[in-house]
Amino acid sequence: xxxxxxxxxxxxxxxxxxxxxxxxxxxxxxxxxxxxxxxxxxxxxxxxxxxxxxxxxxxxxxxxxxxxxxxxxxxxxxxxxxxxxxxxxxxxxxxxxxxxxxxxxxxxxxxxxxxxxxxxxxxxxxxxxxxxxxxxxxxxxxxxxxxxxxxxxxxxxxxxxxxxxxxxxxxxxxxxxxxxxxxxxxxxxxxxxxxxxxxxxxxxxxxxxxxxxxxxxxxxxxxxxxxxxxxxxxxxxxxxxxxxxxxxxxxxxxxxxxxxxxxxxxxxxxxxxxxxxxxxxxxxxxxxxxxxxxxxxxxxxxxxxxxxxxxxxxxxxxxxxxxxxxxxxxxxxxxxxxxxxxxxxxxxxxxxxxxxxxxxxxxxxxxxxxxxxxxxxxxxxxxxxxxxxxx
Numbered sequence: 001x002x003x004x005x006x007x008x009x010x011x012x013x014x015x016x017x018x019x020x021x022x023x024x025x026x027x028x029x030x031x032x033x034x035x036x037x038x039x040x041x042x043x044x045x046x047x048x049x050x051x052x053x054x055x056x057x058x059x060x061x062x063x064x065x066x067x068x069x070x071x072x073x074x075x076x077x078x079x080x081x082x083x084x085x086x087x088x089x090x091x092x093x094x095x096x097x098x099x100x101x102x103x104x105x106x107x108x109x110x111x112x113x114x115x116x117x118x119x120x121x122x123x124x125x126x127x128x129x130x131x132x133x134x135x136x137x138x139x140x141x142x143x144x145x146x147x148x149x150x151x152x153x154x155x156x157x158x159x160x161x162x163x164x165x166x167x168x169x170x171x172x173x174x175x176x177x178x179x180x181x182x183x184x185x186x187x188x189x190x191x192x193x194x195x196x197x198x199x200x201x202x203x204x205x206x207x208x209x210x211x212x213x214x215x216x217x218x219x220x221x222x223x224x225x226x227x228x229x230x231x232x233x234x235x236x237x238x239x240x241x242x243x244x245x246x247x248x249x250x251x252x253x254x255x256x257x258x259x260x261x262x263x264x265x266x267x268x269x270x271x272x273x274x275x276x277x278x279x280x281x282x283x284x285x286x287x288x289x290x291x292x293x294x295x296x297x298x299x300x301x302x303x304x305x306x307x308x309x310x311x312x313x314x315x316x317x318x319x320x321x322x323x324x325x326x327x328x329x330x331x332x333x334x335x336x337x338x339x340x341x342x343x344x345x346x347x348x349x350x351x352x353x354x355x356x357x358x359x360x361x362x363x364x365x366x367x368x369x370x371x372x373x374x375x376x377x378x379x380x381x382x383x384x385x386x387x388x389x390x391x
Contacts (some may be wrong), residue, residue, distance in 0.1 A: 003068055005050035014055065037318060084381075148183050155187050163366035164217045170324060188217055199228055207263070208232035223252060239270040257312045259282045264319055274326045281320035285336075288313050306343045313341040321353050333357040348377030355385060364389070 005012050008022040026036070026048045035041035054060045122317035147170050154164035164187065171180045211229045215221050230245035243266050250259045260280050267277035291301040292309070321336035337354035340347070355370035368390040375382040 002053055004061075004064065007047050007051040008055070010342055012068075017050065019055050023056075027052075029069060057263060072202075109353055140174070144170060144179065148179060151187075153181065155190070160191060160213045161216070184217075188214065191217070195228070199232065202235075204232040204235045208236060223249065235265070239266055242266060243271070255287060257287060257310075260287070261319065264316075264323070267308055268319065268323055268326075268347065274323050274374065278320065278323045278327065280314055281323055284316035285320060288316065301342065306345075309343050314340055317343065318347075318350055318353075321350065321357075325353060325357060326355070329362075330357040332361040334361075346377060348379030348382075349375040351377065351380045352382060353390075359389060
């Protein structure tokens, strides 16, 4: 019968690495999955496993070598391994086992008592701490209530900035107190109602003051608040302040043609700043072409029905023509009048402006015709132009 070394195909002096390599090679070759239905392969696989598990264990290998060869001498390393295993078995045998007796119950009872005492002490500390925390929280709540009441009194007396300043300071110290934000929002809403009431009654001076305070304390500032500030300042004759507010609105809505037109008209009519007015009217002209090109395509003036265009487009070109006339840009003024007439052919003023612009650049062919259209459509001061250029 073959011994384990012969089964693995190795020499008796083979080390652990050679034993493991031989086992892997044979196990792979005779594994049942690779030899389905082969009884012979299954038996060989079992023997290979048995040989490997014996030779890979130093103690088992020593004993096997002793049985295989009576003259075999155990090496010092093998003796150390044998003695180590004997020591482990002896150590396990010496381990004591607990015995459930009166001493056992006494120790367990004492441990339980210590646990109960410690737990009670901890509970007392926690309860005391919680009590003091609750007292501090109650004191803080009452203090906050007092400050909020004072802020409400300041607001009622018209000291709006002081009221909001007090609430802001309180909020920095008590960020988690929900009543602070609730009170601030309530005062903001009340301030807005007061401002709107003054605005509706056309008390623009009082409304402007309230809206300016509201602007400081709204988070964020609403579009409507800035718009109302602009309107109030306009009616009060504070055109620079009105213009500043409108520009803030324009930053929020850069494509609003109404805002662009309003900014341009304030510059043109109230502040006598045609250069800035022309800048905004030119921006309006650019948006006009972009908007209609998106809808109708690049040749929109051929495709679209001018009556469908909003009046704001006509207003922008008419205002741009007036601005270019003031700045002596007469050819540009003619172009603007052409667009205005295209959009609203029943308006007389663009015909009159075009006639005047053409006289400045010495193009008299259509002057009388334009003056005639302007006169029939109700444009003002056309008789003087007719007497001068259409004898």
